[in-house]
Amino acid sequence: MRGNRLRRSSLATAGLATIALLTTGLAPAMADPIDYRDPTAPIPERVDDLMSRMSLDDKLGQMVQVERVAAPPEEAAKHRVGSVLSGGGSAPEPNTPEAWADMYDAYQRAALDTPLGIPLIYGVDAVHGHNNVQGATIYPHNIGLGAAGDPDLVQRISAATAEEVAATGIDWDFAPCLCVARDDRWGRTYESFGETPEQVTAMASAVTGLQGEQLGGSPTSVLATAKHYIGDGGTTGGDDQGNAELSEQELRDVHLPPFQAAIDRGVGSVMVSYSSWNDVKLHANRYLVTDVLKDELGFDGLVVSDYDAIDKIDGQEEEFTRDEVRDSVNAGLDMIMMSENHELFLEYLRAEVDSGQVPMERIDDANRRVLTKKFELGLFENPFAQRDLLPSVGSAEHRELAREAVRESQVLLKNDGVLPLSKDGGKLFVAGKNADDIGNQTGGWTITWQGSSGDITEGTTILDGIRQAAPDTEVTYSRDGEGIDDSYGAAVVVVGETPYAEYEGDRPEDLKLDDEDLATIAKLRESGVPVVVVTVSGRPLDIGGEVEGWNALLASWLPGTEGQGVADVLFGDHAPSGKLPMTWMGSFDQQPINAGDGQQPLFPLGFGLTY
Numbered sequence: 001m002r003g004n005r006l007r008r009s010s011l012a013t014a015g016l017a018t019i020a021l022l023t024t025g026l027a028p029a030m031a032d033p034i035d036y037r038d039p040t041a042p043i044p045e046r047v048d049d050l051m052s053r054m055s056l057d058d059k060l061g062q063m064v065q066v067e068r069v070a071a072p073p074e075e076a077a078k079h080r081v082g083s084v085l086s087g088g089g090s091a092p093e094p095n096t097p098e099a100w101a102d103m104y105d106a107y108q109r110a111a112l113d114t115p116l117g118i119p120l121i122y123g124v125d126a127v128h129g130h131n132n133v134q135g136a137t138i139y140p141h142n143i144g145l146g147a148a149g150d151p152d153l154v155q156r157i158s159a160a161t162a163e164e165v166a167a168t169g170i171d172w173d174f175a176p177c178l179c180v181a182r183d184d185r186w187g188r189t190y191e192s193f194g195e196t197p198e199q200v201t202a203m204a205s206a207v208t209g210l211q212g213e214q215l216g217g218s219p220t221s222v223l224a225t226a227k228h229y230i231g232d233g234g235t236t237g238g239d240d241q242g243n244a245e246l247s248e249q250e251l252r253d254v255h256l257p258p259f260q261a262a263i264d265r266g267v268g269s270v271m272v273s274y275s276s277w278n279d280v281k282l283h284a285n286r287y288l289v290t291d292v293l294k295d296e297l298g299f300d301g302l303v304v305s306d307y308d309a310i311d312k313i314d315g316q317e318e319e320f321t322r323d324e325v326r327d328s329v330n331a332g333l334d335m336i337m338m339s340e341n342h343e344l345f346l347e348y349l350r351a352e353v354d355s356g357q358v359p360m361e362r363i364d365d366a367n368r369r370v371l372t373k374k375f376e377l378g379l380f381e382n383p384f385a386q387r388d389l390l391p392s393v394g395s396a397e398h399r400e401l402a403r404e405a406v407r408e409s410q411v412l413l414k415n416d417g418v419l420p421l422s423k424d425g426g427k428l429f430v431a432g433k434n435a436d437d438i439g440n441q442t443g444g445w446t447i448t449w450q451g452s453s454g455d456i457t458e459g460t461t462i463l464d465g466i467r468q469a470a471p472d473t474e475v476t477y478s479r480d481g482e483g484i485d486d487s488y489g490a491a492v493v494v495v496g497e498t499p500y501a502e503y504e505g506d507r508p509e510d511l512k513l514d515d516e517d518l519a520t521i522a523k524l525r526e527s528g529v530p531v532v533v534v535t536v537s538g539r540p541l542d543i544g545g546e547v548e549g550w551n552a553l554l555a556s557w558l559p560g561t562e563g564q565g566v567a568d569v570l571f572g573d574h575a576p577s578g579k580l581p582m583t584w585m586g587s588f589d590q591q592p593i594n595a596g597d598g599q600q601p602l603f604p605l606g607f608g609l610t611y
């Protein structure tokens with residue numbers, strides 16, 4: 001039981017507690033220096049005491065975050081690494097919540113078995129639920145939550161996600177993504193809450209959901225991460241990890257406000273973006289990382305790199321160089337995330353410190369930031385997984401919350417009256433590659449990094465949801481529409497994209513429906529039956545040339561495991577309330593298209609019909 005990780009930072013508390021301990025003869029004499037192991041001592045003084053006992057190797061190790069595959073527990077402890085992560089899909093075998101908790105505890109036992117016993121902190125991408133874990137609740141991706149437009153809902157989802165994450169021991173969630181997506185060709189558009197700073201800023205409520213009102217203030221508090229700093233959603237052409245060619249004023253006006261909001265909410269970490277600003281890699285940009293983020297905005301948490309991102313500072317893809325190690329640490333990064341080569345990293349960093357190229361003050365600042373978060377999280381007092389929370393993973397309560405989010409995220413873009421569908425019997429035809437596919441409706445960052453089609457985890461497909469919503473209706477499913485005829489009252493065809501993540505999802509050439517989808521829709525339309533098109537996609541699609549012939553259009557985004565929420569809207573159990581979080585292009589050649597740019601969209605930002 002991790003127990004109450006209450007942060008005791010007030011001297012008054014420490015004083016009273018110390019007196020109490022003195023009278024019991026349990027505490028060191030008042031004159032004794034603070035001991036970092038004393039949970040009643042003020043955290044800044046615990047950090048000072050611990051750092052006074054640490055060797056240079058201890059301190060350099062705290063700046064390493066290495067992928068679990070490269071560093072099993074003993075290896076991680078041997079090099080005193082401060083953190084381990086699971087990259088997307090990097091799961092124990094079997095991939096069960098219990099196995100995650102066992103894995104996490106093994107790392108902590110090894111870390112605690114070192115002379116100073118500094119616990120490590122373990123990070124994962126739980127970006128729409130604890131999405132690496134089989135059976136976890138998977139919520140709509142951020143673009144859908146942006147359509148729902150409810151910061152309180154986002155906070156509740158983040159809190160529920162934190163509970164599932166903490167149940168498996170994990171302390172650090174690389175979320176929320178607070179990118180402002182300005183070009184739909186970008187493969188990470190679905191990780192954005194919207195195209196304006198205001199929409200994204202509102203959803204910084206995710207930080208409070210994950211951390212609680214105060215980091216470590218509750219048993220389910222996990223370290224949140226505002227990412228990716230800064231301008232990843234503003235690159236030219238929507239090129240993932242590309243170049244944001246913006247004036248400083250536009251960078252500050254459009255992309256900075258969400259990070260300020262996250263800092264105002266006490267976010268404990270910030271992850272730097274792979275991208276560049278006016279040709280300078282963010283990972284080597286001391287002005288933005290130190291002068292702006294740390295000094296001007298007052299960010300006092302830890303700054304972590306992206307995955308192997310420092311390898312790319314010099315524009316080459318191969319492993320990091322000694323210069324890249326130096327330049328990233330001197331730019332202000334406190335922890336470096338790496339897939340492997342942690343020993344080489346430590347060798348390079350030690351050499352740069354020994355040669356004076358990296359000042360000891362920089363190393364100490366990084367350690368202070370990292371250790372402060374570990375103390376605040378209560379890792380020194382309660383380092384192990386709290387298995388009493390394991391029943392929350394994929395729980396009915398969490399799935400109901402996810403279904404609520406799915407309902408609220410649906411955006412009705414066209415309806416000639418065919419919707420809401422009738423439940424009182426009759427015949428309904430369902431088609432489309434995304435109607436009965438959990439993998440497609442959850443999208444990227446689900447079980448694996450890229451996600452995948454198929455029956456990849458526990459959940460309810462949109463077709464399942466339709467069948468459950470209308471038990472008296474004869475529902476026929478045919479992926480390609482084979483068998484449709486005019487005996488059906490209506491046809492629902494679920495089309496769109498298949499899973500992708502990051503640069504794998506960049507679409508610089510087109511955003512059209514694929515040939516399979518277009519053929520299926522055509523077959524249904526030939527029957528003369530009213531056709532309801534449902535798009536399952538990570539972004540607006542180029543449908544301006546087709547939508548005229550459709551009787552209704554519902555944007556479902558990437559709804560996650562609870563497909564019933566789509567059926568709730570199709571049958572009118574929930575009147576559609578979602579509003580477009582992104583401007584919907586009239587044609588691909590308008591990209592990038594955003595509100596206020598003078599272009600004529602198919603559907604404007606904020607558009608959405610209801611019943």
Ligand code: GLC
Pocket residue numbers: 086087088125174227306307502
């Ligand atoms: C990825 C992503 C980042 C993620 C990190 C760890 O490349 O850019 O969002 O948190 O690596 O998986």
